[in-house]
Amino acid sequence: MRRATARDVAETAGVSVATVSRVINAATGVNPETAAKVHAAIAELGYRPNGVGRSLKTASSRLIGVLIPTLSNPVFAEAVDGIAEGVADGGYSLLFAASDYRREAESRSIETLLRYRVDGLILTVADAADSRILDLLDTAEIPYVLAYNPAGAHRRPTVTVDNRAAGALVANRLVELGHRRLGMIAGRLPDSDRARARHQGFAEAAAAAGLPLPLLAEVPFTRPELEPVLAGIFAAPDPPTALFCSNDMLAIATIGVLTGLGIAVPGEVSVVGFDGIAIGTHLHPTLATVVQPSRELGRTAARQLLRRLGGEAAVAPVILPHALRHGASLGPAPKSGRSGASASVPPVSSPEIRTSTP
Amino acid sequence: MRRATARDVAETAGVSVATVSRVINAATGVNPETAAKVHAAIAELGYRPNGVGRSLKTASSRLIGVLIPTLSNPVFAEAVDGIAEGVADGGYSLLFAASDYRREAESRSIETLLRYRVDGLILTVADAADSRILDLLDTAEIPYVLAYNPAGAHRRPTVTVDNRAAGALVANRLVELGHRRLGMIAGRLPDSDRARARHQGFAEAAAAAGLPLPLLAEVPFTRPELEPVLAGIFAAPDPPTALFCSNDMLAIATIGVLTGLGIAVPGEVSVVGFDGIAIGTHLHPTLATVVQPSRELGRTAARQLLRRLGGEAAVAPVILPHALRHGASLGPAPKSGRSGASASVPPVSSPEIRTSTP
DNA sequence: GTTAGCATTGTAAACGTTTACAAACACCCC
DNA sequence: GGGGTGTTTGTAAACGTTTACAATGCTAAC
Numbered sequence: 033m034r035r036a037t038a039r040d041v042a043e044t045a046g047v048s049v050a051t052v053s054r055v056i057n058a059a060t061g062v063n064p065e066t067a068a069k070v071h072a073a074i075a076e077l078g079y080r081p082n083g084v085g086r087s088l089k090t091a092s093s094r095l096i097g098v099l100i101p102t103l104s105n106p107v108f109a110e111a112v113d114g115i116a117e118g119v120a121d122g123g124y125s126l127l128f129a130a131s132d133y134r135r136e137a138e139s140r141s142i143e144t145l146l147r148y149r150v151d152g153l154i155l156t157v158a159d160a161a162d163s164r165i166l167d168l169l170d171t172a173e174i175p176y177v178l179a180y181n182p183a184g185a186h187r188r189p190t191v192t193v194d195n196r197a198a199g200a201l202v203a204n205r206l207v208e209l210g211h212r213r214l215g216m217i218a219g220r221l222p223d224s225d226r227a228r229a230r231h232q233g234f235a236e237a238a239a240a241a242g243l244p245l246p247l248l249a250e251v252p253f254t255r256p257e258l259e260p261v262l263a264g265i266f267a268a269p270d271p272p273t274a275l276f277c278s279n280d281m282l283a284i285a286t287i288g289v290l291t292g293l294g295i296a297v298p299g300e301v302s303v304v305g306f307d308g309i310a311i312g313t314h315l316h317p318t319l320a321t322v323v324q325p326s327r328e329l330g331r332t333a334a335r336q337l338l339r340r341l342g343g344e345a346a347v348a349p350v351i352l353p354h355a356l357r358h359g360a361s362l363g364p365a366p367k368s369g370r371s372g373a374s375a376s377v378p379p380v381s382s383p384e385i386r387t388s389t390p
Numbered sequence: 391m392r393r394a395t396a397r398d399v400a401e402t403a404g405v406s407v408a409t410v411s412r413v414i415n416a417a418t419g420v421n422p423e424t425a426a427k428v429h430a431a432i433a434e435l436g437y438r439p440n441g442v443g444r445s446l447k448t449a450s451s452r453l454i455g456v457l458i459p460t461l462s463n464p465v466f467a468e469a470v471d472g473i474a475e476g477v478a479d480g481g482y483s484l485l486f487a488a489s490d491y492r493r494e495a496e497s498r499s500i501e502t503l504l505r506y507r508v509d510g511l512i513l514t515v516a517d518a519a520d521s522r523i524l525d526l527l528d529t530a531e532i533p534y535v536l537a538y539n540p541a542g543a544h545r546r547p548t549v550t551v552d553n554r555a556a557g558a559l560v561a562n563r564l565v566e567l568g569h570r571r572l573g574m575i576a577g578r579l580p581d582s583d584r585a586r587a588r589h590q591g592f593a594e595a596a597a598a599a600g601l602p603l604p605l606l607a608e609v610p611f612t613r614p615e616l617e618p619v620l621a622g623i624f625a626a627p628d629p630p631t632a633l634f635c636s637n638d639m640l641a642i643a644t645i646g647v648l649t650g651l652g653i654a655v656p657g658e659v660s661v662v663g664f665d666g667i668a669i670g671t672h673l674h675p676t677l678a679t680v681v682q683p684s685r686e687l688g689r690t691a692a693r694q695l696l697r698r699l700g701g702e703a704a705v706a707p708v709i710l711p712h713a714l715r716h717g718a719s720l721g722p723a724p725k726s727g728r729s730g731a732s733a734s735v736p737p738v739s740s741p742e743i744r745t746s747t748p
Numbered sequence: 749g750t751t752a753g754c755a756t757t758g759t760a761a762a763c764g765t766t767t768a769c770a771a772a773c774a775c776c777c778c
Numbered sequence: 779g780g781g782g783t784g785t786t787t788g789t790a791a792a793c794g795t796t797t798a799c800a801a802t803g804c805t806a807a808c
Contacts, residue, residue, distance in 0.1 A: 035530075037794060048758045053796055063756060078530070083505040084451065085794030087442045088763045095506075098486075102471060109467035113460060116488050125502055128456075128486040130474050144483055147441040148453075172393075172436070284672050314642050316674020395764060406788045411766055421786060443764030446793045
């Protein structure tokens with residue numbers, strides 16, 4: 033049976049399609065009796081307005097495109113849940129795509145979303161400062177809001193935390209705990225401006241505290257091969273006593289591999305993550321991490337975009353608060369190096385050290 | 391600047407819109423030189439075909455609607471990732487909605503998805519056997535595939551595991567380990583036919599092993615208030631020595647609350663979850679659970695739906711394999727009850743006990 | 749009784765595609 | 779040279795809405 037159209041409803045109700053349209057759009061100026069007839073016809077036929085026809089005519093799809101790296105990382109899943117919550121108020125629906133951290137998939141997915149004529153986009157891209165596709169959105173004047181991507185010279189609207197300050201916060205806390213040899217495990221830096229900002233803050237704070245440049249290991253975001261990397265790091269002399277991981281998933285995997293290698297966490301090495309995924313507090317050991325409010329971040333991004341769609345001019349970046357959550361994976365620096373070869377760690381001069389929580 | 395249309399491209403290239411359409415659809419029978427001209431015009435104007443116009447004409451949106459309870463539970467997030475992977479092959483995109491476990495949101499969301507004229511749907515509903523909205527989809531002959539919802543008399547296409555057998559598997563394993571007083575913590579049973587099937591299998595196997603009816607506590611899926619529930623259970627005489635939770639998130643929360651109440655896991659009570667979310671192996675204690683292949687489940691659901699859209703008749707249910715994953719949250723029954731008041735547990739007669747792994 | 753004003757409804761033209769059909773043309777064979 | 783065949787292109791109608799505009803009928807004021 034063919035699906036009923038407004039025309040069918042019109043015939044059944046004995047009115048014109050224009051009247052039907054007025055009724056379903058709750059427009060003013062239609063006789064209550066007529067409206068009742070139309071509603072009866074709608075119910076009788078099981079009519080459901082065709083959004084495609086409407087979109088074509090009104091040039092508005094009531095669709096928001098969402099692109100994130102992957103749903104397998106709870107930090108993004110939660111944000112999308114928040115976005116869904118946020119756009120529902122405005123009567124928008126979500127057209128979803130995942131890039132799997134691949135840049136070419138990023139462009140391709142956005143192109144697809146644009147084909148559907150989404151009214152706006154919420155995106156987490158590899159690098160907000162250097163993105164052809166974002167340039168394209170800008171020139172085409174297609175409204176979008178970034179999520180997680182750091183604010184910067186690009187002046188693009190985004191909702192995020194201060195990743196650099198957060199990275200510094202971690203370094204300072206580690207220094208406070210007596211760590212002198214720091215390391216960072218990150219997803220490939222070119223694939224994540226967040227990770228880059230976190231690393232920058234981390235390294236800067238380490239330098240400010242008079243520490244040597246932290247070791248940096250980059251691994252692919254998807255299926256990182258941590259075992260050889262970590263084995264290598266801890267086979268070398270004077271390995272780090274603390275590792276900052278660019279996200280919680282990486283931190284969890286890192287702790288798992290370290291444990292497998294017989295390296296005690298936090299006895300021999302402390303691990304700090306980033307994101308504050310809910311499950312972290314239930315891990316063994318509980319995960320020390322920088323918490324960012326993901327659901328709220330998604331909701332805010334949605335709200336900002338709706339505001340923009342509502343006619344407001346370019347919206348300013350929003351920086352949400354972050355916080356360091358303590359966990360059992362973080363402890364004081366061990367008294368001596370793993371190999372026993374390194375000299376004892378000199379005491380840290382506390383006066384220079386400050387943690388900052390925005 | 392107005393967005394370029396096929397008409398603009400046609401004028402620029404000096405051809406008709408029909409030819410433009412033929413070119414972008416890679417149709418046969420167009421002169422290579424003409425095609426080149428058209429491609430040049432497309433590039434020059436930055437033309438992007440309007441999917442809305444196309445959908446209207448072709449009566450196919452190349453859109454798949456997805457409805458799940460929530461993205462906050464990794465089991466669904468992973469499945470959606472799998473679905474996205476699966477439909478991408480066919481050139482489909484995903485229109486996403488979450489019901490938050492509320493039935494009325496379920497209908498409302500599906501109605502919305504249908505307005506966009508999705509070509510098909512992948513759904514996890516509260517109760518596949520009793521759903522007005524699924525009846526509606528059936529009569530309207532709108533293709534859909536369920537995910538996670540158990541197969542049953544309703545004969546609806548679904549991709550799932552044998553939840554009942556899995557529930558029985560858990561009970562049998564607990565009996566093997568000497569547990570005699572079992573309990574189940576579940577989301578509200580009317581809100582989840584999966585939980586119901588798991589409970590059924592669990593209770594049946596317990597009965598078959600000659601055990602008393604397992605205790606059952608139902609809590610809301612969203613923000614379950616476990617503390618009073620568990621406190622109540624363990625204040626009563628002869629509390630259970632093993633708890634089967636209807637999903638991993640609930641199991642994790644349960645372990646957390648039990649620990650807070652000073653009840654040792656698995657020393658005093660064992661906890662078994664369901665879903666096999668990846669993080670479970672990193673928990674403290676590691677989570678014993680029934681593993682279902684979520685990503686694969688999503689991928690399969692997508693494939694089944696595409697097959698159906700490709701013209702195949704009603705597709706049969708697919709039952710994927712499940713497996714019990716051991717974890718430290720599961721141990722042998724304690725020698726005596728928590729209060730010390732209960733009699734010693736009689737030894738279990740092993741011959742009657744069988745575990746089954748499909 | 750006329751007519752201005754208002755409320756209600758209808759008519760028809762878009763929106764951007766796809767596609768059946770027709771037209772134009774070149775080629776080849778007799 | 780005529781006509782059949784095949785390739786390439788164009789014309790125009792449709793898909794299901796919304797909405798500007800016109801038309802209709804009614805009320806009320808003159």
